[in-house]
Amino acid sequence: MSQKLRKTIILNLRWHRRIGLSVVVMVIFLAITGLLLNHSPSLGLSKQSLKHQWLMDWYGFENDNLKPVERxxxxxxxxxxxxxxxxxxxxxxxxxxxxxxxxxxxxxxxxxxxxxxxxxxxxxxxxxxxxxxxxxxxxxxxxxxxxxxxxxxxxxxxxxxxxxxxxxxxxxxxxxxxxxxxxxxxxxxxxxxxxxxxxAERPGISMETLILDLHSGRFFGNAGVLFVDLIGLLVCLLALTGLWAWYSHNKLRKSGG
Structure with missing residues (x-):
């Protein structure tokens, strides 16, 4: 019984490590963007406007000087x-x-x-x-x-x-x-x-909007949203495998294995 449990623990730890390594970068990224959004008012992110042409193109603004004034x-x-x-x-x-x-x-x-x-x-x-x-x-x-x-x-x-x-x-x-x-x-x-x-001032994207779209995945469209959803599921799985590893190890130790 203890031998079977030991193999289960080893397999569980392998998957725990694999999942952890696969999501570690995104977890750090989401934590940083979440902290920035949480302190957005004090950082003034909503007042910082980004007007880079590639960003305007990505968000779908037309590149005809955005018709700043009517004639x-x-x-x-x-x-x-x-x-x-x-x-x-x-x-x-x-x-x-x-x-x-x-x-x-x-x-x-x-x-x-x-x-x-x-x-x-x-x-x-x-x-x-x-x-x-x-x-x-x-x-x-x-x-x-x-x-x-x-x-x-x-x-x-x-x-x-x-x-x-x-x-x-x-x-x-x-x-x-x-x-x-x-x-x-x-x-x-x-x-x-x-x-x-x-x-005439061409419209821009606020820093807050950009960070929020990156945090939620909307910056990359539906695929980005689904990817962030997947990361969330993997983090939940990481927590479950960690909890199972702790429970199994504790059970094995009590059984004297």
Whole structure:
């Protein structure tokens, strides 16, 4: 009995060593990345942006300068409203608000500049100070596609109908007559395009995102996730074989073998 148990222990230890050697590098790697992620706020990993071209290609960003600015905008009282194509709304070359592209329309109403983005109607002072940002929760009609000011009314086209927006009460009233003269984009001046190009910043991958994707295996797609899962299973097996080795050795020692 003790001889059979001894052979079992030897076989178990061999597999324990093999499994341990096969996962040791990955276990150390996962431990280091786990520690880094655990202390990410204090290390500021989310604020460190990586913009290497090979990394951008790996994550699927297009290599056409990522179209940092649109070449069209809206000329309102000799001032240009345009969108970066990412999140920034510009008054001339100054970023004034964040909203989702595209910029659908712009107009002047009383002492305000209006900019209609995909997700919001942005209200600005002539100097570009943000006054208000109206989304669907605060009264902006769903599916807005165009904007104009006519007869001192803010008119918004939703595709199916035209509505008038009361800027004070945020009430929407349908407009019966067919409207023309919706604001249309025009090419930006070359000088302004050059200024926007110098300001445009291509997106990057944060250090935190990269470490998290490496830690989980997502950096290498589905195969990477499955590989990390396999490492996890092998670590569990390593723990079980270690526990079995301890139990068997203890049993053998008590039996006097």
């Amino acid at each position: 069209h905008g809206f000329n309102i009282n000799e001032k240009w409203l345009s969108h970066s194509g990412h999140t920034e709304l510009f008054l001339n070359s100054k970023p004034v608000a964040n909203c989702q592209p595209p910029l659908l329309g712009a107009a002047h109403f009383q002492s305000l500049l209006l900019a209609l983005c995909q997700d919001a109607l942005v209200l600005l002072t002539p100097e570009g100070e943000l006054v208000e940002k109206l989304d669907q929760l605060s009264g902006l009609p769903a599916g807005a596609t165009a904007l104009q000011v006519a007869d001192q009314k803010i008119l918004i086209n939703t595709g199916n109908q035209t509505v008038s927006l009361d800027i004070d009460t945020l009430d929407l009233l349908p407009v019966d007559r067919h409207q023309k003269g919706w604001s249309m984009p025009t090419p930006l001046p070359a000088e302004l395009v050059a200024q926007l190009d110098t300001r």
